[in-house]
Amino acid sequence: MQQKETNILIIGAGLTGLTLAYRLRKTGLSAHILEARNRIGGRIETLRKEDIAPLEMGATWLGKKHTALVALLDELQLDVFEQKLGDRAIYEPISTSPPQLVQLPPNDAPSFRIQHGSDVLIDALAKHIPSSKVSLNQQVIAIEKQGDKLVVNTQDAIFIADKVVSTLPPYLFAKTIQLQEALPDQTRAILQQTHTWMGESIKVALTYKTPFWRAKNISGTIFSNVGPIPEMYDHSNVEDDKYALKGFLNGVYFSLSKAERLALVLKQLRKYFGTKADDYLTYEEKVWCNEPFTFTPYASHVLPHQNNGHPLLRQAYWDGRLFLAGSETAHLFPGYMDGAVRSANFVAQQLIASMEKA
């Protein structure tokens, strides 16, 4: 079995893991990242196909209030653009009355998207990390103590490190990684009741040759209490020459087939746009609860955002050698991209301080 030694080991190459590795590298510290998937980015996944707009199947929007993320984007010289909402939205309050067109109020806090796709941020971070420091297809299954070292086991390799940082969603960490020595009871209880943000969500996207939804003063903005799509938005590219609509599908439809979900999506869109809805170029979807490296079913009911940002998720364990990180652990905007950046910044500071002391 392959064996490797490293000073700092980061589990997960999502926004938290990559930002952390980037921050550490800037101060001269090097870390190795283990990633279970065959790609980096985690819950940031931009689908790219020739001649269609980049489609965000994971994280999409940010606001000016997300100051840690905005600062990182500035630092990496990445630009954002405002989400198109239009002046009027389609609104369906109840199933017994037809959809309405409602005037949208002035938007004081608009949402933005990263120009050319959210994965541009992931790629920009990755450029600062040597590829030899990121191992893909390495699912961590167990962590053990051995003297003053930690031994991290994947399915086919062993990594020995001084410090280990998990960036997994806390519940996934608790359920899927075996720890030789249990964490304190209170921490375990919190981990087992921490919601993985967006873990149950389904994203759907349709690309079109023309943005027909912008005609007659309508927009691609849809709010529906009837569903199955509760929210949908114009998802055209920043150049505004490749057109798309993207929304969420109610999570209860996870067990249907792709064809069945598409039929439901088109049925809803026909109500608003007529048969134009059928002239799509591509239909794409992502059912996040089927992603074992994001979501695993809860043992008991957990509410959206439950325990996100809990202080016990920001403590170091095992004599300061095992850190929990990841968006859900952040003190501000936990669950969001901003939370991921905050968490990475926080753990980077702790690691740098502990290295200076040693």
Ligand SMILES: Cc1cc2nc3c(=O)[nH]c(=O)nc-3n(C[C@H](O)[C@H](O)[C@H](O)COP(=O)(O)OP(=O)(O)OC[C@H]3O[C@@H](n4cnc5c(N)ncnc54)[C@H](O)[C@@H]3O)c2cc1C
């Ligand atoms: C559908 C959807 C829509 C979203 N929309 C928005 C939005 O509009 N705005 C916003 O701010 N946020 C949004 N988010 C949330 C945002 O994506 C997350 O906050 C952020 O990407 C989390 O980054 P992370 O690195 O903390 O976690 P993750 O991205 O989950 O990274 C964890 C990494 O660990 C890896 N991993 C898991 N298990 C193991 C293992 N055993 N061994 C090794 N590696 C492992 C995973 O593969 C993954 O790469 C959305 C999320 C989803 C799913």
